[in-house]
Amino acid sequence: MASYKDKKVITIGVVSELTGLSERKIRYYEERKLLAPERSKGGTRKYSFQDVERLVDIANKMEDGMQTFEIRKMEQRELKNKQLRERMLRGQINAAFNMRK
Template sequence: MSSYKDQKVITIGIVSELTGLSERQIRYYEERQLIFPVRTAGKTRKYSFRDVERLVDIANKIEDGVGTFEIRKAEKKKQSTKETRNRMLRGQINAAFKIRN
């Protein structure tokens, strides 16, 4: 079961109010592949509370002079490190319990 923070239920207008970002800024961050809302059948964007937190973090980094390319690059590196760590942990667990893949 996923956390309520991961449920994509918030419209772009409310996200704009919560973050202080314009709807255009939010769409721009989506275009730059920094945020990934879901789309309803009617093409309405829906965001989660984690997306709101991520947008605030992005806005703070932009304000500090970090570019969208650098933000995306750092996120990819973070994800890659997490995936590597997870593979290593699975390998250690498999070795400890003598599980063969």
Template sequence: MSSYKDKKVITIGVVSELTGLSERQIRYYEERKLIFPDRSKGGTRKFSFTDVERLVDIANKMEDGLQTFEIRKMEQKKLRQEELRERMLRGQLNAAFNLRK
């Protein structure tokens, strides 16, 4: 079951109010592949609370002088590290309990 924070239910206008970012900035971050909102049948962007937190983090990094490609690279590195950590943990559990895939 996914967390309420991951449900894509918030419109871009509300996200703009919550983050202080303009709708244009939010769309730009989507274009730069930093966030991935869902779309309703009518084409309206739908964001999650996790997306809102991510947008605030992106805005802070941009204020610190980072470029969007640098932020994307950092995020990709973080995901790779999390995947590696998960594989290592799975391997340790398999070894400890003599489990096979």
């Protein structure tokens, strides 16, 4: 079951109020592929609480002088590292219990 933080149920107006970011800036971050809200049947953007946290993090990094492409590259690197750690851990578990795929 998905966590409530992952459910995309928050509108852009509420996200704007929660983060202090303008709707325009939120859409800009989406254009720069820093987040991907879902769309309702009517085309309304829907965000999760995790997206809200991510937007705050992005805004803080931008305030510190980072560019959107740097943030995207850093997030891609972090994702690759996480996937590598998971594969290594799975391999260690399989080796410890003599399991095969």
